Amino acid sequence: MTHPTPPSDREFGEIDSLVSRIKSVARRLEVDDTTQAPPPFAYREALGELLASPHSGEASPLRYIANRHVPTLAEVFCADKSDEVFLNTAYRLLLNRAPDESGLESYLAQLPKAGRLYVLADLLSADETQTSLRQRGVRIDWQANLTRPIRLSRKLGPLKRLTRPFLRVGYRLASIVMRPRLQVLARLRAMEVRSQRRDELVRDVLLEIDGELQRTNEHVSAELQRLSEKQRAQQQDHTAFWSALQHYRRAVERMVAAPGAFSQSQAESEPPRNTPESAGLLSQARFDAYYLAFEDACRGSEEDIRRHLMNYQPLLEAAHHVGNQAMDLGCGRGEWLALLQEHGFTPHGVDLNEAMVEHCRKRGFNVTYADAIAALRQQPDNSHALVSGFHIAEHLPFDVLYTLVDEAQRILKPGGVMLLETPNPENVLVGSHTFYHDPTHRNPLTPTAMTFLLTYHGFGDVHIQRYNPYPESAKVPGDDPLTERVNGHFCGPQDFAVVGQKVAPMASAQESVNGDQEGV
Amino acid sequence: MKVLLSATLVPFMRGGAELHIDGVSRALREHGHEVELLRLPFRFSPESAIHHAMAHASSLDMQAPNGIEIDRAISLQFPAWGIQHPHHTVWVMHQHRACYELWQENDVNEETKALKDAVHAFDQRHLGQAQALFANSQRVAERLATHNGLTATPLYHPPHGAERFYTDEAWDYIFYPSRLERLKRQDLLIEAARHLKSPVKIIIAGEGGQREYYQQLIERYQLQHRVTLIGRVSEAEKLAWYAHSLAVFFGPHDEDYGYITLEAMLAAKPVITCRDSGGPLEFVAHDATGWITEPEARAVAHAIDTAWENKAQSADMGREGQAAYHRAGISWHNVVARLLGEEGA
Numbered sequence: 001m002t003h004p005t006p007p008s009d010r011e012f013g014e015i016d017s018l019v020s021r022i023k024s025v026a027r028r029l030e031v032d033d034t035t036q037a038p039p040p041f042a043y044r045e046a047l048g049e050l051l052a053s054p055h056s057g058e059a060s061p062l063r064y065i066a067n068r069h070v071p072t073l074a075e076v077f078c079a080d081k082s083d084e085v086f087l088n089t090a091y092r093l094l095l096n097r098a099p100d101e102s103g104l105e106s107y108l109a110q111l112p113k114a115g116r117l118y119v120l121a122d123l124l125s126a127d128e129t130q131t132s133l134r135q136r137g138v139r140i141d142w143q144a145n146l147t148r149p150i151r152l153s154r155k156l157g158p159l160k161r162l163t164r165p166f167l168r169v170g171y172r173l174a175s176i177v178m179r180p181r182l183q184v185l186a187r188l189r190a191m192e193v194r195s196q197r198r199d200e201l202v203r204d205v206l207l208e209i210d211g212e213l214q215r216t217n218e219h220v221s222a223e224l225q226r227l228s229e230k231q232r233a234q235q236q237d238h239t240a241f242w243s244a245l246q247h248y249r250r251a252v253e254r255m256v257a258a259p260g261a262f263s264q265s266q267a268e269s270e271p272p273r274n275t276p277e278s279a280g281l282l283s284q285a286r287f288d289a290y291y292l293a294f295e296d297a298c299r300g301s302e303e304d305i306r307r308h309l310m311n312y313q314p315l316l317e318a319a320h321h322v323g324n325q326a327m328d329l330g331c332g333r334g335e336w337l338a339l340l341q342e343h344g345f346t347p348h349g350v351d352l353n354e355a356m357v358e359h360c361r362k363r364g365f366n367v368t369y370a371d372a373i374a375a376l377r378q379q380p381d382n383s384h385a386l387v388s389g390f391h392i393a394e395h396l397p398f399d400v401l402y403t404l405v406d407e408a409q410r411i412l413k414p415g416g417v418m419l420l421e422t423p424n425p426e427n428v429l430v431g432s433h434t435f436y437h438d439p440t441h442r443n444p445l446t447p448t449a450m451t452f453l454l455t456y457h458g459f460g461d462v463h464i465q466r467y468n469p470y471p472e473s474a475k476v477p478g479d480d481p482l483t484e485r486v487n488g489h490f491c492g493p494q495d496f497a498v499v500g501q502k503v504a505p506m507a508s509a510q511e512s513v514n515g516d517q518e519g520v
Numbered sequence: 521m522k523v524l525l526s527a528t529l530v531p532f533m534r535g536g537a538e539l540h541i542d543g544v545s546r547a548l549r550e551h552g553h554e555v556e557l558l559r560l561p562f563r564f565s566p567e568s569a570i571h572h573a574m575a576h577a578s579s580l581d582m583q584a585p586n587g588i589e590i591d592r593a594i595s596l597q598f599p600a601w602g603i604q605h606p607h608h609t610v611w612v613m614h615q616h617r618a619c620y621e622l623w624q625e626n627d628v629n630e631e632t633k634a635l636k637d638a639v640h641a642f643d644q645r646h647l648g649q650a651q652a653l654f655a656n657s658q659r660v661a662e663r664l665a666t667h668n669g670l671t672a673t674p675l676y677h678p679p680h681g682a683e684r685f686y687t688d689e690a691w692d693y694i695f696y697p698s699r700l701e702r703l704k705r706q707d708l709l710i711e712a713a714r715h716l717k718s719p720v721k722i723i724i725a726g727e728g729g730q731r732e733y734y735q736q737l738i739e740r741y742q743l744q745h746r747v748t749l750i751g752r753v754s755e756a757e758k759l760a761w762y763a764h765s766l767a768v769f770f771g772p773h774d775e776d777y778g779y780i781t782l783e784a785m786l787a788a789k790p791v792i793t794c795r796d797s798g799g800p801l802e803f804v805a806h807d808a809t810g811w812i813t814e815p816e817a818r819a820v821a822h823a824i825d826t827a828w829e830n831k832a833q834s835a836d837m838g839r840e841g842q843a844a845y846h847r848a849g850i851s852w853h854n855v856v857a858r859l860l861g862e863e864g865a
Contacts, residue, residue: 029756
């Protein structure tokens with residue numbers, strides 16, 4: 001048994017407004033009396049009538065009668081109208097017909113002498129009038145007073161002819177006395193009717209506009225939804241295209257990799273030493289010690305770094321959905337490894353700096369002293385949830401960087417996350433100055449270039465996250481456009497990360513790649 | 521030709537029959553015939569009044585009253601079909617229901633039993649003698665076959681003002697215009713509102729003896745925000761209510777014909793009706809031009825929810841109903857041709 005929830009006022013309003021809207025539609029149908037459906041924007045007709053001058057066209061006085069079954073004296077008297085209009089109105093209301101020619105002529109002749117009250121009293125005294133009133137159930141509350149003199153004179157029998165001239169004068173005088181009051185009443189009545197009609201029109205127009213707005217609104221939101229769905233579909237197509245391309249590239253590489261070429265590629269993968277050319281003058285051990293000291297001096301405290309790394313927590317959660325194997329390339333002093341471990345990952349660090357490796361191992365981390373590419377190549381396909389590299393990309397020649405991204409894509413599981421952080425040259429001071437503090441840096445990398453590199457390798461949802469702007473105190477004071485631009489270029493974020501997620505290959509691409517392999 | 525159209529008159533009780541009689545007489549005139557409408561007064565009680573009415577009708581020889589030859593006689597109602605004419609066509613609107621489909625076997629006395637026998641005999645004789653026998657609907661023809669063993673051809677006619685119906689966008693309500701009577705089963709629709717999952721409103725138009733009962737039902741279930749009795753509506757309002765409805769409900773108990781089905785089809789709206797509703801079933805095709813459900817509140821509610829969930833499909837079903845109406849050839853022109861035996865001419 002379901003219990004009905006008590007209805008709200010709004011819901012009651014809804015059903016009332018529905019009834020009003022239908023009545024408004026029906027009123028138009030009655031007016032048009034056509035078989036046509038009301039055209040859209042039908043309210044404009046009502047709007048037209050509303051805006052038209054109230055005096056345009058002489059409306060029938062019958063229109064201003066509040067209730068034709070109980071007309072008032074003022075309404076029949078038509079004080080503000082011509083004699084013809086008065087006679088027409090009186091005949092319509094009292095006899096329910098147009099005046100006959102002779103009646104019209106005779107009354108028009110009598111009106112100047114006898115006045116309208118006399119004509120009304122005379123009409124009301126006729127048998128035809130009384131029959132018509134009875135049949136139609138029309139009530140004339142004022143007829144007894146009005147016809148009393150005529151009825152009295154009739155009682156005089158043959159003498160009544162003699163009383164007529166006096167009666168006419170009497171009625172005439174009464175007409176003259178009452179006319180100003182009746183005129184005011186007639187005008188008032190006409191205004192009331194007009195205002196009532198206007199109220200109706202306003203209500204209709206508002207209801208219709210409301211309906212029109214709702215229709216438009218529904219139409220527009222449907223259109224917007226359609227567009228955004230289309231856009232999303234295109235976006236997906238786009239990502240799927242890059243991902244498929246990556247799969248085909250791999251397939252082709254596997255096919256052309258002749259057995260002889262294998263040893264050559266092995267040879268290439270010997271760790272390239274990214275130390276200065278003058279390594280001969282400076283022993284590796286001494287350089288490593290220098291670099292560790294440099295790091296300590298320039299990269300800020302471990303606590304600061306840890307605080308910064310916490311920015312990437314949402315990525316860790318995303319990666320955790322597909323597994324817990326994480327590889328950090330250029331793990332340095334292991335701040336990131338610590339964070340990974342805390343978040344339930346099994347991190348594996350790689351670094352080429354023996355002092356750094358030593359430092360991490362002391363902290364109990366699994367760290368390999370190896371070249372990044374070689375370490376990646378030892379990992380099986382689809383094995384990792386996360387591959388990261390903080391401030392390593394800018395140390396690598398492009399062919400190595402390209403291979404690093406390519407290999408990372410290979411070892412990541414679908415849904416796995418790739419993260420590369422590097423100095424942000426959008427900040428002019430970084431690009432021209434601070435970037436070169438580090439003697440092992442090569443060239444600054446731009447967000448655009450990095451985005452394309454990941455997209456090209458079939459990563460989806462590739463985006464840039466920017467961090468570490470100069471402190472507020474370093475900025476030029478002011479908020480005009482020039483100051484903002486200066487602060488943006490000189491004090492903006494000093495680092496950025498490019499992030500992408502490995503896209504699950506399209507079933508068709510996967511099949512076709514597998515098919516090719518079988519064919520080979 | 522001179523056509524005598526005979527029917528009955530129950531003073532000051534106007535309903536669908538009036539419109540039907542007017543429609544036939546107007547159509548005959550428009551086709552160039554002279555029509556005299558003969559309406560015999562009729563009272564539903566006491567039983568003796570019905571015996572007298574049958575005897576009176578049977579006594580009327582209308583072949584050439586006062587020497588004026590009448591070419592054809594067409595009769596529509598009981599007992600007007602008792603009149604005598606050599607070219608007599610009867611188009612049975614419905615029989616005297618109290619002695620047929622509304623006969624209560626457990627509420628019988630000598631008088632009602634005698635009346636029933638007399639009415640059956642009267643129909644047997646006069647309907648059997650007619651030169652042509654038509655029924656207002658398949659349902660009425662079925663009853664003539666069951667009760668009287670007579671074969672009548674169903675002959676459909678358009679509802680009043682058929683040309684004025686139009687369609688417009690749906691405003692999420694179900695419309696049910698009908699007299700508020702137990703047989704029309706507005707309570708089925710009201711109860712259905714309790715089970716609705718969709719926000720559809722229920723608009724019930726019409727007056728009748730059950731108004732108070734239905735209003736109490738709405739209040740008891742606290743459905744005032746969903747269901748409303750709007751009373752009598754003007755012709756224009758009726759057209760507008762049809763035009764903007766999502767679907768039309770017409771689920772009476774064993775209806776003879778029912779204009780509402782046809783009016784809904786003319787307004788291109790799907791019709792929700794019930795398995796035992798009679799007349800509507802001749803026109804509504806389940807899942808094509810409407811829904812035929814069990815006469816049960818949950819089933820009706822489900823049909824309404826379906827109409828709301830698939831609005832585009834509902835609109836298509838409405839249009840399909842409109843097409844079906846026109847395919848069925850329901851027109852006064854056709855009615856006149858069939859009644860006068862001129863089809864194919």
